[in-house]
Amino acid sequence: MNINQFTYYYFIGIGGIGMSAVARYFHQMNKKVMGYDKTSTTLTKLLTKEGIKIHFEDTLEAIPKALTPDNTLVIYTPAIPKNHLELNYFKDNNYNIIKRSEALGYITQETTCLAVAGTHGKTTTSSLLGHILKVANLPSTAFLGGIVENYNSNIIIGGNEISVVEADEFDRSFLQLSPDYACITSMDADHLDIYGDQSEMEKSFLEFASIVKKQVFAKTGLNVPGALSYGVEEKADYFADNIQIKADYFIFDLTHPQGKIETIPMHLPGRHNIENAVGAIAMAMKMNVAENKIKEALDSFQGIKRRFTRHKTSSGKIIIDDYAHHPTELNAIIRATQNFYPNKSVTAVFQPHLFSRTRDFLDDFAQSLAVLEDLIILEIYPAREEPIPGITSSLLAEKIELINDKKPKVCSLENALREISHYDNDIILLMGAGNIDTLYEPLKNKIQ
Structure with a gap:
């Protein structure tokens, strides 16, 4: 399926942080985007302001008559209940219906994909990476799980040749992606209601790493075969050192296999965010981003809403x-x-x-x-x-x-x-x- 072939893109659960990013992606491609969500939120109000039609009642009357199985792609979130009237209408009438993770899978097949996975740190790392590529004027779009302050959005749009994707492990969604490069920030136990135990979750991450076509990066201490390591420890392939805390920001150097980048400023707090920055920089370097652009991007990054x-x-x-x-x-x-x-x-x-x-x-x-x-x-x-x-x-x-x-x-x-x-x-x-x-x-x- 060519995911760009449709006229209408109908989202069920459009107000979710991940769903809304995909909706915005098709909207900026001048597709006709609309959808349903259970409640009105700050995010749905922003989508409406951007020109996306949203309704909040599960009723067949809200589905425009212009929608047909040939001209419409329906994208839904697994959080939608099985008895949802609109979703069942589309199923009964043979519409093309895919999950959000499948939509991202199709998008990443057509782009050079940089995916960031991990139980913690993936939103910050992917947002930093998306911002670096934007500052470097590379033709990229970043699909994010948080609202980046610089853009007041969960998508950073700069072109369609490179995709940055926050790879969600929740229901093994990241296995739908087609990553060229990937970064794994952590594999701590989480979502045990899905995985059962930590070993099963780690297997899923390793399966994700195995589908990466070119290079995997993994935070120091994670056992991922073939991965280049990053962190704040000198044994890593990419590591931050000479870390200094100024008034309310960090300055650090980054040592990498080809040399060193000195005096990188970053305004995010916490050692964990230095690690996230190193992971983002390592991936950006694979896209040949210049050293001065990396430093400019880190200095100008304003953070993510609800992240400190x-x-x-x-x-x-x-x-x-x-x-x-x-x-x-x-x-x-x-x-x-x-x-x-x-x-x-x-x-x-x-x-x-x-x-x-x-x-x-x-x-x-x-x-x-x-x-x-x-x-x-x-x-x-x-x-x-x-x-x-x-x-x-x-x-x-x-x-x-x-x-x-x-x-x-x-x-x-x-x-x-x-x-x-x-x-x-x-x-x-x-x-x-x-x-x-x-x-x-x-x-x-x-x-x-």
Whole structure:
């Protein structure tokens, strides 16, 4: 199938972070893009403003009469329920129907594909890579899992010869891709509801590495046959050294097989982001990006929404919002906060994401969060899941108390602002992948 042959592109679940990037891709190609989502969000409002028609009721009456099986491609997310009226209409009438991962698979077949996989770090690494290629004026498009501040978008459009793709391991979606180069940022256990255990998940990553046509890069410590390593350790093929922390940014050198790039500036916090930057630079070098363009891109990269997004109030207090929802990510964000603000007190607010993840990593979450002096835990955000008996935020709080003799406060999202107001710390740190980000703007308005 030639994925570009259709007139209409109909998205079911168009408001998702990954789906909306693909929708924007076809929209910029002057295709007629439209679709359904369950609820109106900031992202769907942006899509509508860009000229994409979206409705929020699952009804056949919303499907335009002009759509036929010959002129329309239907793209859907697996999160859509099986009894969805519109999806079943398209199935019953023999429309071309594919998942988002399959759409990306077709796109990557027609381009030089740079794919970034990993349970943590893939959004930042792929966004940095997409920005580097854009600054270097290479004909590329980056499909991302976050909103890049420089573009206020989850897609960076600069041409159709190179694709940068955030390769999602969730349901083995990344095996649909056709990567020429790939980077694996991490293989920590996650999505155990899908994989069962970590060894099965690692097998999936190794299978992904095996389909890469030219070169795989893997963070130091990951056992990926044939991969070039990167990181902050000197034993890596690509590594950062001479790392310096300035006022609120890093400067580092990068040693690579052909030499060294000196004094690279980067405004993202945390050692983990230096590793992400090294991975992005290693892949960009395979596209022959000039050294000065790499440094220009790293210096100008403004970050990703909900990845250590910071706001300083007029009173000097700092609000940080981050997507961290796995113990490894919590460790990285807490460490970054401590490194950048070593003498400031912190009120941390964590919203667990998924009952299954909370169950699978309960002890690890407790160890990560026990280092925090003032901690509020919100009720578990269920997303696609039903509650699991006995798995609650209160259970997590009890586990933390066993470690540090201090039981965190547990409350609902609705009561969070009131609970936060009981603390008078320098920093408010919001962490979680659910809807905890809805506290960010109210906090900015409340704390002047």
